[in-house]
Amino acid sequence: MANVIENAATYDASFVPASVWRLDGVDPRTRLIAAVSFSVLVTAVDSLPTLVAALAVVVVGAGWTGALGQQRWKRLIPVNLLVLMLLGLLPLSGGATPVLSVGPIVVAREGLVQALWIGLKANAIVLGVLVLLARLEMASIGYALGRLGVPEKLTHLLLFTVRYLEVLQREYTRLWSAMKMRGFRPRVDGHTYRSFGYLVGMLLVRSVDRADRIVAAMKCRGFCGRFHPLDHAALTVRDAWFSALVLVVLAGLAALEWA
Amino acid sequence: MKDGLVVLDKVSYGYSPERPVLARCSFQLDANERVGLVGTNGSGKTTVLKLIVGLLKPTSGHVRIFGQPCCNERDFREVRRRVGFLFQDSDDQLFCPTVAEDVAFGPLNMGKSREEVRRIVSRTLSLLGLGGFETRITYKLSGGEKRMVALAAVLAMLPEVLLLDEPTAGLDDAAAQHVVDVLAELPQAMVLATHDPRLLGGLVNRSLRLTAGRFTPESSRDWAANPAVRSARQQTA
Structure with a gap:
């Protein structure tokens, strides 16, 4: 607790300092919508190249915006502990192609692939959300x-x-x-x-x-x-630019997946 | 009989029937007065302040504020616009994310326009030497800063009477002295529940001691004789 x-x-x-954060000036609403759209797209992805591309995009984004600086990378730890647990358990839950068997314990290929797949997706989504939202005040x-x-x-x-x-x-x-x-x-x-x-x-x-x-x-x-909220910041040109960028990235990923 | 700003007329109150806190207790605050309430912990100082703004309702007796009898929530809603209450723990009072929003909360509730509220916020903050605090995050402020921002939030409603519950409690010497100095400059009539000799010696016109549910006048000489007060006065002289 x-x-x-x-x-x-x-x-x-x-x-x-605000200047370090490269997404500064982009409205939280725009970022939230981007984060949700990205997460939904990644959950729907079914092919490895698209997933790798999505991961590449967020890794570049993380480097560019400094989203993982200041110990923020530690927020990836809980997710990956869960992934490790899945990696330990899923391969044991049976499958058609055994990779390894020690006595009654059979490590199946399907479970291994499934766990790795979940791990990649989870990391892509969490990293994407971190890149977009980590520097915002709650x-x-x-x-x-x-x-x-x-x-x-x-x-x-x-x-x-x-x-x-x-x-x-x-x-x-x-x-x-x-x-x-x-x-x-x-x-x-x-x-x-x-x-x-x-x-x-x-x-x-x-x-x-x-x-x-x-x-x-x-x-x-x-x-x-x-x-009665005091401030109503309006959307600016930056939001338009940022939305365009996000749309291009998402469209690219979608094309890679379904075109 | 001419009414004071705040009148408690033979008011009784108890959190449980066996243990009454106030027993037919009377109190009056007149214009331009600063009254100190002293008494042991649990003697009912905070209870008196809460009765004045209707956060508690007396079991018997009458409350009259600005000459109007106050009985129900609707009467007190009007009272709370004109009587400012500074809570003992500023964390109870500051709940908005930023300082500006917190100071704006009261005036916005009073139905003022955003433009006017913005003016009030910057005027109040600079009055208390808090210029530039607008975008600070309330829960990252120091104890002294929190107290001053809470005071700003109360003053932003332009109250005619201030009720201050231990305004210097939990602050270090410098921060407490700053609060005392700021209060000394304010024009409002005040009721202060406090133990601080700095407030009782220099700031208030008269003190009342609350014992066994009643007020008795307290000699201010006792406080003036206090070395802490003397040195504080010499510094300001």
């Missing part, structure tokens, strides 16, 4: 989703989560260090489970309290259930 909170809280903690993504017609409740949920994850993380760290200061060391026994239960319970209770206080503070500033 600690890791989950940590990962989410450090999601956009890194800060690079808040801009939230607003962009809202303006693309995602229901208000969901975007508010996202925005509030982003805002208060760090506060919760601080609360968790405080409680956890207070436990350690009093000599708590996790073991495999009832005391440990109960203490962890209290910790999680206390976090929940405090979150509910905090939510009440936030609503109170919002009411004090005249909140009546509707948000």
Whole structure:
């Protein structure tokens, strides 16, 4: 659980001057649409050359935009752990052409190919999304989703989560260090489970309290259930250029696949 | 009888029936007054502030704000536009991603136009020495900065009365002193729940001590004798 909170809280903690990011000035909405279209296309792809081409495009994109700098490449680790697990398990689940058999264990070619295929696709998609979205603040993504017609409740949920994850993380760290200061060391026994239960319970209770206080503070500033966003950035020429580029790439990949 | 800006008339309140926090407690804030509320933790200082803006409703007694009796949510909605409330924990108050959006939240709720709101935001931020903070991310601010931005968010609604819940709590000396200096420049009538001798000694006109659910006047000389206050005053003199 600690890791989950940590990962989410450090999601956009890194800060690079805006000029480094080559996609700067491209509206988050354009990027989101590009990311979704690219992901959908890659999932539909069935031939190796197209998939390799797609991977090449995102790798070049990553190099060009610096999307993997600042430790951001680490975000590829969870995906590839999953892929490794599939690589370990899928070949064992049976198939027509055995590559290797040790006693009752048979490694099948079909499973191996399937796992590699999933690995390539997953990496292409995650890398593509990273290239397009990694340097955006979560808040801009939230607003962009809202303006693309995602229901208000969901975007508010996202925005509030982003805002208060760090506060919760601080609360968790405080409680956890207070436990350690009093000599708590996790073991495999009832005391440990109960203490962890209290910790999680206390976090929940405090979150509910905090939510009440936030609503109170919002009411004090005249909140009546509707948000009025301050900024409405318009799409610019850059978005047009960027969309054209993305369209060319996607059309190229589609042609390679189906033409 | 002439009404004050804020009047609590024999107000009672308790979070549980066995343990009342306020017992037929009366309070009045007049124009141009700065009143300090002191009392032990849990004595009900924050409760008093919450009753004034209707976040809590008294179990008995009456609340009158700006001469109007306030009973239900609709009455208090009007009150909250004219009475600003600074929360003890600024993280409760700052929930928008950027500083500008947070300061704009109140004025936008009041139905002001975007142009006007933008003017209000930049004017309020520069008033508090926060020029250039517009695009800063609220959760990456320091504690002192958060408190000042929260104050800016309250002031952006142009309130006539300020309620401040421990405005200097949790801040280092420099940040706390900055808050005190800023508050001293503001024209609004104020109610401050605080323990800070800097506020009680220099800023307020009178202090009330809350014990056993009632207010008793507190001599300001006790605070003036405090060495922390004396040195703060010498510095400002």
